[in-house]
Amino acid sequence: MRDLEAALTRLDVRARPPRLDDADVFYAVHDAPVGTLVLAATREGTLVACSYDTEDVVAARLAARLSPRVVREPGRLDEARREVDAYVAGRRRSFDVPVSTVLATPFAQTVLGALARVPYGSTTTYQAIARAIGEPRASRAVGNALGANPLCIVLPCHRVLRTDGSLGGYAGGLDVKRRLLNLESGD
Amino acid sequence: MFVGLPPFQQLVDAHWRDVARLSAALAGPRDGDDVAQEAWARALRAYPSLTHAGNLRSWLLTVTAHTALDAQRSRARRDRVPALLAEPVADLEPGPDERLWAGVRALPARQRQAVVLHYVGGMAHGEVARALDTTPAASRRLVSDALAALRVALGEKEEA
Numbered sequence: 001m002r003d004l005e006a007a008l009t010r011l012d013v014r015a016r017p018p019r020l021d022d023a024d025v026f027y028a029v030h031d032a033p034v035g036t037l038v039l040a041a042t043r044e045g046t047l048v049a050c051s052y053d054t055e056d057v058v059a060a061r062l063a064a065r066l067s068p069r070v071v072r073e074p075g076r077l078d079e080a081r082r083e084v085d086a087y088v089a090g091r092r093r094s095f096d097v098p099v100s101t102v103l104a105t106p107f108a109q110t111v112l113g114a115l116a117r118v119p120y121g122s123t124t125t126y127q128a129i130a131r132a133i134g135e136p137r138a139s140r141a142v143g144n145a146l147g148a149n150p151l152c153i154v155l156p157c158h159r160v161l162r163t164d165g166s167l168g169g170y171a172g173g174l175d176v177k178r179r180l181l182n183l184e185s186g187d
Numbered sequence: 188m189f190v191g192l193p194p195f196q197q198l199v200d201a202h203w204r205d206v207a208r209l210s211a212a213l214a215g216p217r218d219g220d221d222v223a224q225e226a227w228a229r230a231l232r233a234y235p236s237l238t239h240a241g242n243l244r245s246w247l248l249t250v251t252a253h254t255a256l257d258a259q260r261s262r263a264r265r266d267r268v269p270a271l272l273a274e275p276v277a278d279l280e281p282g283p284d285e286r287l288w289a290g291v292r293a294l295p296a297r298q299r300q301a302v303v304l305h306y307v308g309g310m311a312h313g314e315v316a317r318a319l320d321t322t323p324a325a326s327r328r329l330v331s332d333a334l335a336a337l338r339v340a341l342g343e344k345e346e347a
Contacts, residue, residue, distance in 0.1 A: 004287075004334060004337060004338060004341070005306060005334070007283075007284070007287055008287070008302065008303075008306035008307065009306050009307065009309070011208050011211065011212055011288070011307055012208075013207050013208055013211040013216070013219065015203075015204065015207030015208075015211070015219075015220065015223065016220075017199060017203045018199065018203060018206075018223060018224050018227035018228075019224070020195070020199070020227060020228070020231055022228065022231055022232070023195065023231060027196075059194035059196055059197065060193065060194060062194060063192060063193060063194040063195075064191070067235065068192035068193070068194060068195060068234060068235055069195050069231060069234055069235060070194035070195055070196055071194075071195055071196045071199065071231075072196045072199075
């Protein structure tokens with residue numbers, strides 16, 4: 001008689017995970033030459049994240065800040081992934097996908113906005129950015145804001161160095177920062 | 188009100204196999220995939236309106252059980268006439284498992300839901316009761332009635 005109950009708990013099915021096209025935020029875990037990146041976009045296709053953080057960390061951030069309807073659907077990020085790969089391979093200098101810094105704080109949004117005036121192949125300093133946004137004494141806060149850049153590579157925080165010329169920090173590691181700077185300078 | 192729901196993908200990764208098993212048990216191998224897909228779509232729609240993040244697995248399996256019942260009802264409406272013309276289900280030589288699950292699908296709806304949620308879903312009678320909007324004692328009764336019916340059905344066929 002116990003056999004029946006045991007048999008009812010044993011059911012193996014061949015199945016696939018569901019396809020969820022109706023979420024609010026879609027993400028992909030992308031193995032890029034510069035490391036594993038998590039890219040995320042809204043249902044309208046606006047890129048909101050390109051992060052060196054882990055999948056769990058980025059997904060939790062998206063759920064808390066945008067909507068809990070967050071699903072992994074790499075196809076939605078194909079264009080952004082292609083552009084990142086092309087950039088890292090030296091075949092592209094800027095990005096065409098629409099982006100939003102909605103995941104950044106208001107102060108960080110101002111800081112990230114100043115990056116638009118730092119062209120491919122050039123560098124600037126935390127202090128210069130602080131002056132550019134009218135907060136000349138805030139270079140440490142600028143460093144923190146860039147360290148939390150939600151759109152690494154796409155918004156080029158790697159072009160920002162210390163005033164003494166040393167690299168400062170980078171979410172993807174200093175080797176990657178050096179590699180991106182070398183790529184842009186043509187070395 | 189902010190209740191700190193985890194990213195929906197976390198539910199998918201943790202529970203999609205259980206939802207697939209439950210759907211197959213309730214709707215059969217032919218319709219199970221569609222039921223599972225529809226259950227996930229419904230869960231995704233309802234997700235932001237949840238007022239707490241407790242026992243999400245039980246919530247998902249409940250949504251799946253309701254979806255399977257709705258699918259069965261609309262199939263019954265659709266098939267009322269063509270049922271006689273429908274091709275026989277391709278059970279060439281039904282093994283013991285096929286007969287068991289066919290027996291489960293032939294149970295009255297609430298017995299079927301209770302027995303599948305309890306054994307396939309691994310839900311305690313308290314959770315089954317919440318899913319079926321009844322009491323734990325009634326859930327126990329539904330499950331034991333279902334087991335008795337299955338024993339009769341399987342026993343008869345074995346002797347035939």
